[in-house]
Amino acid sequence: MNQKLQDFYNHFNTAVLTTNDFAEGTRYRKRAKVDQFAYCGLNPMYRPYLSLDLDFPGAARRFEELHVPVPTIVTTNRANGHCHYLYRLVTPVAYHGKARSQTQDYFEALQDEMTRRLGADATFTHTLTKNPLHDRWIAETFPPEYHLSDVA
Numbered sequence: 001m002n003q004k005l006q007d008f009y010n011h012f013n014t015a016v017l018t019t020n021d022f023a024e025g026t027r028y029r030k031r032a033k034v035d036q037f038a039y040c041g042l043n044p045m046y047r048p049y050l051s052l053d054l055d056f057p058g059a060a061r062r063f064e065e066l067h068v069p070v071p072t073i074v075t076t077n078r079a080n081g082h083c084h085y086l087y088r089l090v091t092p093v094a095y096h097g098k099a100r101s102q103t104q105d106y107f108e109a110l111q112d113e114m115t116r117r118l119g120a121d122a123t124f125t126h127t128l129t130k131n132p133l134h135d136r137w138i139a140e141t142f143p144p145e146y147h148l149s150d151v152a
Helices: 003-010 031-036 059-066 101-118
Strands: 015-019 027-030 038-042 046-054 071-075 082-094 126-132 137-141
Touching: 003 082, 003 137, 015 031, 027 031, 031 046, 031 059, 031 137, 046 059, 046 101, 059 071, 059 082, 059 101, 071 126, 082 126
Parallel strands: none
Antiparallel strands: 015 027, 015 038, 038 126, 046 082, 071 082, 071 137
16 A cells, blocks of 8 residues: 555544445444445544545546646546545644634635536535545545645
């Protein structure tokens, strides 16, 4: 497993929201089993990734066409070319009772702007993502990690 995928695995809590089929619902499972599930939840308390859902064929290289920052992880559906982008943040954004709402607002504004610029799904909840550790998808990794201001 390369370092970007290892970082992705390491960002999980001890229990991770997972599923293979949304019709069956989601369940929390041990982190050690996360690679067995096609979809997994991103850490909700410390968000180390901006996440985007691009629901159209050929989306994996959209960032090149539009000259936007390169995602850290692109997870692509083999069947239809739709994908999820994950931008790794150097410093995760905290979402707990004592967290700064200004940082959260900035994080959300950047995610909204990247959604708009890339033509990503505006109704995506950023809760679950295509799991780049699962073999259902094609997972590509790229070197960049970002400070929030870098993405802007």
